Amino acid sequence: MVKVILSRLARLVATILAVTFITFIMTALLPGDPINAILPPDAPRDPEIVAQIREEFGLDDPVLVRYVNWLGNAARLDLGESYVNRGQSVMGEIKNRIPVTAQLAAMAIVFAVVISVPMGVVGAYRQGRAIDQATSAASQIALSVPNFITGIFLIWLFAVKLRWFPASNWNRWDKGIWANFRTAVLPASALALSQMAIFSRLVRSDMIATLQENYILSARAKGLNDRFILLRHALRPSSLSLVTIIGINFGALLGGTVVIETLFALPGLGFRLINAINSRDILMVQGITVFVATVYVVINTLVDVLYAFVDPRIRKG
């Protein structure tokens, strides 16, 4: 097990290096001179000042040198400063905003799992029957509706009509858990809907395959009831794909809640990233992208380790 974890860690480091390098090169290739982001649009382009700024930000160094410098700083958790908002550290900005995005992503995943697992299990158990047809159709619809439409609908129903939850804004944890939860419910639900559709289809199809297994027949021949067989014998072997996709989608949500954060005016990471891209704030874009990518890779490594808990046969690896 220790050996497995060590080899995973080595792979993790290699992946992060590759990810940071690619991100760095890609952002360096973006058209437009960073100077235009650093200097206000209406400021005079005095060649001397420009040269001084280029010197200060190391913009004239070859891209590889810049990467190595940046990486050295990044290793000390210093991702540089925003070009646009001088003095604002990229790392500080991430620390400030990641709780919002991470909470949204986590809540969306939890909502989705809580609803999709029973849906998938029932769908598989009653394969082809009315309840299966209904849940399959529901997840098909959920999958085809873009999440901002869901968001708008949720705002209309629960914020405007029923007035249960606020339509926008965000309360941090320090304002109380309930206050925080209230502001998170609608955006998290909007994100959860399509996840739920994906998860329930996965659970359903894996479960249908599992229910064909001989050990399910053996369990039936022991006189156990169906609910026990479904939950205690069939669910765990049917959840490998689910665990995988949860890992992948959680990472994707961290970088992909932009639309929902914008719609609900939430101070999250995605919102900030779009902002930074629009204002050519390259160091900020790099910092956030690298951060999200790293978290993504770390989560997927954790998922690999999690497999071993789901399926004991993998433990010996």
Add this chain to the structure above:
Amino acid sequence: MPTAGADATRLTKSQQTEPLLVVEGLKTHFATPNGLVKAVDGVSLSVARGKTLGVVGESGSGKTVLSRSIMRLNTAGNVITHGRVSYDGEDLLQESPKEMREIWGVEMAMVFQDPMTSLNPVVRVGRQMTEHIRHHLKVSKSEAAETAIELLRSVRIPEPEARFSNYPHEMSGGMRQRVCIAIALACGPKMLFADEPTTALDVTVQHQILNLLEQQQKDRFMTMIMVTHDLGVVAGRTDEIAVMYAGKIAEKAPTGELFADMRHPYTESLLRSIPKINQPKHTRLAAISGRPPDLINPPSGCAFSPRCPYAQPKCFEQTPPLTAAPAPGHQYACWFPVGSPEGNQAWETNMAAGRLQTLAAAGELNATEDIPATIGGG
């Protein structure tokens, strides 16, 4: 031990003499897009208490479906079952799913063919052994664990306490089959089905598992149905044998009688296909020519006729009924039974006509699947 099997002394006289299981006209058909698969097509049999019935046949003869139909374990949505399965006086085909769950494990249990896949890979052996003990016998977790360890010991698994917390993949195939047997025995069933219990195991282990099953069956006074494709497996271990072909019983007799005086050409072919230890090396295996029949459109007349060395024109037209042989309990479904004057005549006729199946059976031709299903003399 609380989970001991049925006690012979507790039963009244009439209960002891009455068969525990009576199957009458059982039909199990599967509706498929290609037509109705008649996997079991009118089987009647009975098994007396404490006795062992061997059900023998090739793959696809319907023997596994038969045992699952009796236990009502066919789960497919397209299954159609007719007939009567009377177990201890109750018609199992009329029981509700809930009532069946009270019968499974407690009254009847099954040991499956492949121990590599019939244990749940992600659940410890201990829980797989105790969950139904706790469910059926309403005992505490620790009592169930004690019973389970005792069972592991009785199926001769070394270090049962340590094995109790193993996962199935940490055990060998033979050991897993012992676990499966222990699981089947756990709630003291009166009736045990063993569906090809040794097919997936090494030859050396097969013998041990068969001995174990036989011994447990005797110790617990269980009634057993042993399904196998290997006449050798059931030869010394059953009281009665039913030979199945194309979903029907071809021949049925007490074990000794069957081997001494077999009547059905299919039984004879099955026996001939077992290699003998005293044969010279590299003797060609006496396979049965042709393939098992199509169960959607079975051959008209006797289903075995296209492959039968004895087949005569009558066999291709009329289905032979189960007929009683002189010996008690011996029945066969054949127009030209082995060893009878008609049978001998049929064989001679076919040999003279050069019927390929007959030549192959006589060892003068290599039996292959390619011998066409010929009608008439060849």
